[in-house]
Amino acid sequence: MAFQISIGDVLMLSKLAYDIALAFTSRRKSAPAEFQEVQNQLYSLSTALESFKSLSTEGEEQTDQRPVDGISAIIQNCHMTLKHLESLVNKYMVIQDQDDKSKPHKRQWSTEISKNWKKVKWTREGGDLAKLQHNLGVHINRLNLAVAVTNRVLNQKIDRQVDDVHQKLDEIYGWFTSNLKNRTDFNEPRQSFRPKEDVSSVLTFSLYMESPDSHDVVPICENACFDPGWLQSSNNQRVFKCQCYLTGTAYGGGHHEHLSSYSLSSMSLIARLNGPSQSWKIWLSSAKVSKLTPLVIRNINPSQLAVFEEAIADLATTTARKAAGRGAGSLMVFPSVNPYTSRTVISVLNMIWYANKVPLKAVVLIIVQSDTRILYNQITNLRLAANGHNYCPGSIEMIQMVHYRNLSESREWLFNETADVVFYLPPEKGHVSSLDDVVRLHLTIDSQTRITVGENTSTVSVHQTDCLSATEAGQESMAKGVHAEIELSANYLFRQLKYLQEGLLFFKIQQIQRYEKLVFQLELGLLMIYNYHLADATLILGLNVENDVYRLLLSNGSKSISLSIEVPLETLSQIAGTEEPCISLNASCWIAEAGTNVTHIYENQKDPTLTCADQDSQQLLALMLQSAASGGHRGNLPILGTRHSDSEMEDGD
Numbered sequence: 001m002a003f004q005i006s007i008g009d010v011l012m013l014s015k016l017a018y019d020i021a022l023a024f025t026s027r028r029k030s031a032p033a034e035f036q037e038v039q040n041q042l043y044s045l046s047t048a049l050e051s052f053k054s055l056s057t058e059g060e061e062q063t064d065q066r067p068v069d070g071i072s073a074i075i076q077n078c079h080m081t082l083k084h085l086e087s088l089v090n091k092y093m094v095i096q097d098q099d100d101k102s103k104p105h106k107r108q109w110s111t112e113i114s115k116n117w118k119k120v121k122w123t124r125e126g127g128d129l130a131k132l133q134h135n136l137g138v139h140i141n142r143l144n145l146a147v148a149v150t151n152r153v154l155n156q157k158i159d160r161q162v163d164d165v166h167q168k169l170d171e172i173y174g175w176f177t178s179n180l181k182n183r184t185d186f187n188e189p190r191q192s193f194r195p196k197e198d199v200s201s202v203l204t205f206s207l208y209m210e211s212p213d214s215h216d217v218v219p220i221c222e223n224a225c226f227d228p229g230w231l232q233s234s235n236n237q238r239v240f241k242c243q244c245y246l247t248g249t250a251y252g253g254g255h256h257e258h259l260s261s262y263s264l265s266s267m268s269l270i271a272r273l274n275g276p277s278q279s280w281k282i283w284l285s286s287a288k289v290s291k292l293t294p295l296v297i298r299n300i301n302p303s304q305l306a307v308f309e310e311a312i313a314d315l316a317t318t319t320a321r322k323a324a325g326r327g328a329g330s331l332m333v334f335p336s337v338n339p340y341t342s343r344t345v346i347s348v349l350n351m352i353w354y355a356n357k358v359p360l361k362a363v364v365l366i367i368v369q370s371d372t373r374i375l376y377n378q379i380t381n382l383r384l385a386a387n388g389h390n391y392c393p394g395s396i397e398m399i400q401m402v403h404y405r406n407l408s409e410s411r412e413w414l415f416n417e418t419a420d421v422v423f424y425l426p427p428e429k430g431h432v433s434s435l436d437d438v439v440r441l442h443l444t445i446d447s448q449t450r451i452t453v454g455e456n457t458s459t460v461s462v463h464q465t466d467c468l469s470a471t472e473a474g475q476e477s478m479a480k481g482v483h484a485e486i487e488l489s490a491n492y493l494f495r496q497l498k499y500l501q502e503g504l505l506f507f508k509i510q511q512i513q514r515y516e517k518l519v520f521q522l523e524l525g526l527l528m529i530y531n532y533h534l535a536d537a538t539l540i541l542g543l544n545v546e547n548d549v550y551r552l553l554l555s556n557g558s559k560s561i562s563l564s565i566e567v568p569l570e571t572l573s574q575i576a577g578t579e580e581p582c583i584s585l586n587a588s589c590w591i592a593e594a595g596t597n598v599t600h601i602y603e604n605q606k607d608p609t610l611t612c613a614d615q616d617s618q619q620l621l622a623l624m625l626q627s628a629a630s631g632g633h634r635g636n637l638p639i640l641g642t643r644h645s646d647s648e649m650e651d652g653d
Contacts, residue, residue, distance in 0.1 A: 009075060009079075010049055010075065013049050013075065013078055013079055013082060014046050014049035014050045015046075016082050016083075016086060017042050017043075017045045017046035017049060017078075017082055018042070018043070018046040020042055020082065020085050020086060020089055021039050021042035021043045021046065023089045023093060024036070024038055024039035024042065037133060038129065038132060038133060038136070041133060041136040041137065041140065042136065044136075044140050045078070045136055045139055045140050045143070048139075048140050048143040048144055048147070049078070049143065051147060074139070074142045074143060074146055077139065077142075078139050078143070080124060081123070081124070081135055081136070081139060084123065084124045085122075085132075088120065088122070092120070123135055137630070138630055141623075141626060141627050141630060142627065144623065145623055145624065145627050148619075148620050148623060149620070152616075152620065156523070202225050202243065203225055203226065203300070203304045203307045203308055203311070204223050204224065204225045204243055204300075204301070204304075205224060205225070205297050205298065205299055205300045205308075206219065206221070206222050206223070206224070206297070206298045206299040207219070207220040207221045207224045207240065207259075207295055207296070207297060208220060208295065208296040208297075208298065209293075209295055209296070210294060210296070217296050220255060220258060220259070220295070221240070221242050221244065221255040221258070221259060222244065222299075223242065223243040223244045224240045224241070224242060224243065224255070224259060225240065225241060225243050226239065226240065226241075226311060227239060227240060227241045230264070231264075231311075231314055231315065231318060237263055237264055238259070238260050238262070238263060239259075239262050239263060239264060239282075239284060240259040240262060241256065241259060242255040242256050242259055261286055261287040261288055262284040262285070262286055262287075262293065262295070263284060263285050263287075264284065264285065264315075265283075265284065265285040265292060266319070266322045266323075266326075267283065267292060267319060267323075267330070267332060267333070268282065268283055268284055268285075268292075268315060268319060269282070269283055269315065269316060269319055269332055269333070269348065269349055270282045270297070270311070270312045270315055270316075271349050271350055271351055271352050272350065272351040272352075272503065273296070273351070273352060273353075274351055274352060274353045274401055274403075274496065274499050274500050274503055275496075275499050276499060276502075276598055276599075277298070277597050277598060278298065278300065278594065278595070278596060278597055278598065278599060279296055279297065279298050280296070280297040280298075280312075281294050281295070281296055281297070281352065282294070282295050282297060283332075298597075299596055299597070300596065301596060302558060302560035302594055302595055302596060303558045303560065304558065305558050305559045305560050305594055306555075306557060306558045306559040307558075309559055313413060316348045316350075316405065316407070316413075317407060317411075319332075319333055319348065320333055320346040320348050320407045323335075323346065324346055331349065331400075331402070332348070332349045333346065333347070333348050333349070334346075334347055335347070336406070338406060338408070338414065338514050339514075340514060340515040340545055340546065341514075341545065343408065343409060344409065345406035345407060345408050345409075345414070345514075346406065346407045347404040347405070347406050347416075348404060348405050348406070348407065349402060349403075349404060350403050350404050350405040350415065350416075350507070351402070351403035351419070351500075351503050351507075352400070352401065352402055352403075353399075353400065353401035353402075353496060353500070381485075381486075381487040382396055382423060382441075382484070382485070382486055382487075383484070383485045384441075384467060384479075384482055384483070384484050384485075385482065385483040385484075385485075386467070386479050386480070386481055386482040386483065387481070393423070393425050393438065393441065394425070395425075395426060396423050396424065396425065396426075397424045397425065397426040398422075398423075398424040399421065399422065399423055399424070400420075400421075400422040400424075401419060401420070401421050401422075401496065401497075401500055402419060402420050402422065403416060403418075403419040403420075403500075403503065403504065403507070404416050405511075406514055412512070412518060413511065413512070414511075414512055414513060414514040414516070415507045415508070415511040415512065415513055415514065416513075416514055417446055417447075417504065417508065417513045417514065417515060418444050418445060418446045418504070419444075419445050419446075419500055419503075419504055420442045420443065420444060420445070421442070421443040421445055421462075421497070421500075422440055422441070422442050422443075423440065423441040423442075423443070424439065424440055425437075425438060425439055425440065425441065436471055436472070436473065436475075437471060437472050438469045438470065438471055439470060439471060439472050440469070440470040441467060441468070441469055441470075442467065442468040442469075442470070443462055443465055443466075443467055443482070443484055444465050444466040444467070444468075445462070445465065445497065445500055445501065445504070446501070446504060447501045447502075447504040447505040447508065449462060449463070449464075449465055449501065450462075450463040450464065451463070451494065451497050451498065451501070453491070453494050454485075458487055459485055459486065459487050460485070460486045460487075460493050460494050460497065461483065461484065461485050461486075462483070462484040462486070462497070463483055464481050464482075464483065465481075465482055465483075465484065466478060466479070466480055466482065467479045467482040467484065502599075502601060505590070505592075505601055506592050506599060506601060508564065508590075509553070509562050509563065509564040509590050509591070509592045509601070510553070510555065510559065510562045510564075510592065511553070512540065512542045512553070513542075515544060515545055515546055516542035516543060516544055516545065516551065517542065517543045517545055518540065518541075518542055519541040519542060519543050519550070519628050520540075520541050520624050520628065521538065521539070521540045521541075522538070522539045522540075522617075522620065522621060522624060523536070523537075523538055524537045524538070524539055524612050524614070524617045524621065525537065525612065525613060525614045525617055526612070526613035526614070527539070527554065527610065527611070527612055527613070528610075528611045528612075528613070529554065529563065529589075529608050529609065529610055529611070530589075530604060530606070530608060532556075532561055532563075534554065534555070534556040534557075534561060535556055535557055536556060536557025536558075537554060537555065537556055537557070538554070538555050538557070539552060539553070539554050539621065540552070540553040540554075541553075541624070541625070541628060543628075548569055549566055549567070549568055549569070550566070550567045550568070550569065550572050550628070551564060551565065551566050551567065552564070552565040552567060552585075554610075559594070560593065560594045560595075561591070561592075561593055561594075562591070562592045562594075563589050563590065563591050563592075563608075564589065564590045564591075565585055565587050565588075565589045565590075565608060566587060567585060567587055569629070571585065571586060571587065572625060572628060572629045573629040575622075575625055575629070581611070581615075581618065582609050582610060582611040582618075583609065583610040583611075583618075583621070583622070583625075584607060584608075584609045584610075585607060585608050585609070585610070586607055587607065587608070588603055588604065588605045588606075589603070589604045589606075589608045590602075590603050590604075591603070591604055
């Protein structure tokens with residue numbers, strides 16, 4: 001049965017810690033110095049529990065049970081440690097003889113413990129007194145951290161409620177001044193109480209449709225936005241509405257009739273398009289055709305990128321849970337296993353190759369993005385070399401470049417650190433196809449993969465990569481250390497591969513990777529680093545599960561500025577031990593600046609310094625880093641951040 005948090009539990013543990021601390025004061029003059037240190041820590045633990053008791057009832061009223069579960073685990077760990085100490089006190093303390101029988105009996109440590117205290121197993125794991133001191137310190141840090149985080153959450157909730165009240169009062173006052181103030185004739189028509197729509201606060205973008213006659217795109221609406229109910233469960237829900245009439249770019253109905261023909265399907269997704277520009281593709285049902293129709297989204301204001309990224313994640317979550325409910329998979333959504341944790345995840349298409357038309361040559365190759373975008377190009381040869389063996393698969397039918405994000409069991413998005421370049425092989429002429437025939441080759445590309453162009457600029461080489469082959473029957477085989485040479489319009493392919501690597505680096509700067517574990521997430525308000533002033537800043541600490549290297553991910557509220565800093569454990573421990581008003585890091589920093597049409601990525605070699613405008617936020621950050629450096633994240637810590645709700649993971653269309 002799970003340990004349930006209550007006021008009685010907290011008070012009992014606080015008193016127990018205090019009583020055990022009193023026991024350690026017995027025979028203080030003859031007791032070792034380590035006993036006094038333990039006594040001081042027990043008093044601190046009792047105080048931390050005492051200050052924590054008021055939060056237990058507040059935690060029970062929270063609608064989100066996850067923080068309460070984390071707090072329960074902290075209390076339970078304290079409970080087990082103190083119970084073990086209590087058993088030692090009962091075992092090794094004896095009652096003192098005293099003349100006045102009416103007074104309470106006093107206890108003292110036995111002679112045995114005074115002589116052999118170093119041999120006693122002071123922890124449940126058999127640790128010595130130093131280990132006990134470490135464990136008590138971890139408990140104190142976790143309790144203080146939980147109090148700080150919970151208070152911050154409650155304060156933010158109160159602030160939001162106050163802001164909502166102020167907004168409603170402003171709306172009422174605005175309506176009053178417009179309709180009633182200074183009015184003499186109450187027969188005049190009144191204005192609507194509904195406030196005017198603030199166009200600047202709405203996420204708007206340009207919509208384009210791929211032309212069937214060329215490989216260009218045709219504009220549909222220059223000022224579109226998502227319909228307020230577009231993510232509702234109904235597959236026939238309208239996705240877009242036209243905002244052109246609000247900006248003066250169109251009159252009458254605008255593009256409403258055209259946009260109303262697009263609705264969500266169970267396979268709808270939004271994926272970033274590989275390339276230098278800020279573009280995305282969305283697949284929708286159309287009333288005009290009987291297959292998924294792709295539209296291109298561009299011209300998103302950098303201040304609205306965070307809102308748009310949230311919409312992408314919400315749609316991906318909806319599509320992922322529907323695919324999981326059906327038990328079906330496709331190129332866009334399929335179940336897989338995280339190779340770093342061996343846990344099941346749902347992989348969702350996140351980025352695809354967006355290719356432009358290139359000159360035709362003698363041989364024709366069809367290059368497909370997902371299952372919709374087609375262009376013609378030349379390829380003359382593909383040669384793979386590994387372990388002294390060469391393999392030439394012959395002609396190539398299609399090429400795809402794809403990158404995936406993964407929805408974990410804990411409802412967190414983890415991004416692949418690699419992308420796949422997929423070559424589709426056609427059946428050989430005159431050959432009867434077999435289930436053992438290789439039909440696909442997957443080359444793995446990451447942001448560090450070496451890619452070069454041959455001297456004659458007709459060959460692109462991918463060095464020391466992994467290659468997976470798949471047969472018609474679904475059998476897969478992996479080869480390591482493969483050297484791949486691809487002969488086609490080299491400059492074009494080389495650029496696309498470089499764009500792919502830049503896209504992988506961009507997502508690494510912004511997002512937790514699948515080989516990382518989320519340690520904590522904090523909302524810090526105004527954060528200063530280098531010459532950036534990040535408003536509504538978010539800080540995420542991730543841990544590489546393979547090499548125990550930490551990574552700080554920083555971004556402003558709109559996510560137009562993102563920074564990534566790798567911090568070894570030794571550096572994190574040094575940071576946590578300082579009391580400076582700012583946090584200095586001995587590390588380089590990768591920075592991504594997202595504009596309306598282009599993203600700029602670069603590395604700053606100067607040591608960054610983090611400074612929060614709010615002193616409480618700075619202290620909370622230092623406390624969180626201290627807990628992470630001491631290994632506190634390996635237990636249950638409260639996470640201050642936004643997560644998907646439980647309803648998002650329910651099955652069903």
